């Protein structure tokens with residue numbers, strides 16, 4: 001579904017990604033764990049077309065059709081079915097929940113199908129339905145995260161990129177959000193989940209990568225990585 | 239059926255402003271009439287800048303430059319091409335004078351808008367990569383560049399100014415243009431696609447994540463804003479009858495920015511602020527030489543009141 005090869009990204013002189021290769025297969029949850037500043041956000045932004053890579057390739061395939069995302073603009077990438085839930089949620093604070101969700105479906109034309117997606121989003125997050133006319137900025141952190149996820153789903157993506165959805169949330173809410181991620185994955189959505197909360201992410205994901213200062217240092221089935229001594233020491237606090 | 243209704247509606251609007259014009263020119267004294275026209279022009283300018291600054295969140299300070307493009311373009315058209323068209327309309331097509339000037343000024347307004355929009359596109363494309371303070375300064379700079387370029391164009395009078403522009407602006411045209419501006423921009427920002435403007439204002443990166451082509455919408459807002467600024471400039475040119483680039487310095491841009499800031503994000507707010515700030519100096523004539531001091535004090539007071547209201551909501 002997504003295949004990244006030897007990706008190099010830099011901010012001026014700072015090399016944020018130094019040859020990252022990674023793959024997400026159809027139907028998978030793949031998690032990318034790494035400490036603060038490892039380059040996780042940079043990777044997701046590059047996939048979404050918000051940052052141009054120095055070199056390397058990003059391939060995305062949908063229905064047997066293979067396309068290179070390298071030189072595509074963000075809106076073209078969204079149109080292909082790759083949506084991102086950005087770090088820090090970034091909901092449109094002065095717009096209502098309904099308007100936020102509408103904007104998620106910005107590129108879609110069929111009003112009836114959009115309506116169906118909306119119903120589905122409300123099924124997934126009933127709390128959003130209760131707050132549909134409320135401004136997004138007045139929601140709690142957890143509700144904002146739900147809105148950010150629901151908004152990304154409104155684009156009807158095939159591949160969802162999530163940047164630290166657990167950031168700053170109470171443990172109970174994190175559990176709830178992760179449960180939802182599992183649910184939407186079971187309905188066929190492929191997910192690339194970036195997390196610092198390695199413990200939960202490794203329980204949820206099928207496969208995992210560990211990123212350290214711009215390089216992938218470990219990869220494998222999530223269950224195996226959770227047992228790995230180095231991972232335990234560095235990320236699971238054991 | 240629907241199209242018939244639309245045509246009828248347009249005719250009704252035209253008749254309404256036609257009779258309003260007739261009525262006001264008969265019963266209103268010329269001084270009030272002129273203030274009314276200035277207020278209307280300022281409403282057009284404020285609403286068009288509102289789209290860029292308040293809705294899309296791109297702080298532009300170059301509105302006077304686009305106004306100047308429209309003012310000079312329309313004046314050049316009515317002054318140079320107008321007489322030719324007039325003799326064509328009246329002699330060849332045997333139009334009455336009234337229709338001839340109707341078409342000439344109608345064309346002039348469209349040309350003014352389109353040229354300003356073109357200028358908006360040329361300026362907007364490179365400048366809208368910038369953000370915040372940098373964007374404000376760059377637009378201010380471009381506004382001045384446009385002004386100085388016009389100042390050095392001899393065909394429009396250069397430093398001597400552009401004189402003898404026919405007086406076409408009246409309540410009919412004013413009403414039509416205010417209504418048109420309001421309709422176009424109002425419908426735009428309340429449409430599904432138009433919500434993209436708000437999304438860009440709220441968070442540009444998030445807007446991009448939604449699949450919004452942010453450059454397209456930012457430049458689009460800028461071009462549409464410039465179009466109506468040009469129309470406003472054309473109305474001004476044909477109200478005053480004389481143009482000099484001194485009327486389009488960055489102080490003029492700042493006046494319009496003040497209207498938008500004072501009015502808040504809504505179109506109604508911008509329009510009201512435009513009217514209040516047009517009337518204010520007239521009301522304050524009573525203070526004679528202290529007028530501008532009092533004006534500034536009132537402005538500060540209004541801004542404080544406004545800020546308080548914002549905090550409470």
Ligand SMILES: Nc1ncnc2c1ncn2[C@@H]1O[C@H](COP(=O)(O)OP(=O)(O)O)[C@@H](O)[C@H]1O
Pocket residue numbers: 011014016034035036037038039040041042043
């Ligand atoms: N806009 C930027 N300009 C310069 N350096 C940046 C920028 N964004 C991130 N960086 C640097 O790139 C590295 C990776 O950052 P990031 O991708 O945000 O890491 P993570 O998401 O894993 O915490 C860090 O060293 C960070 O300081």
Ligand SMILES: [Mg+2]
Pocket residue numbers: 040041042087
């Ligand atoms: Mg990050």
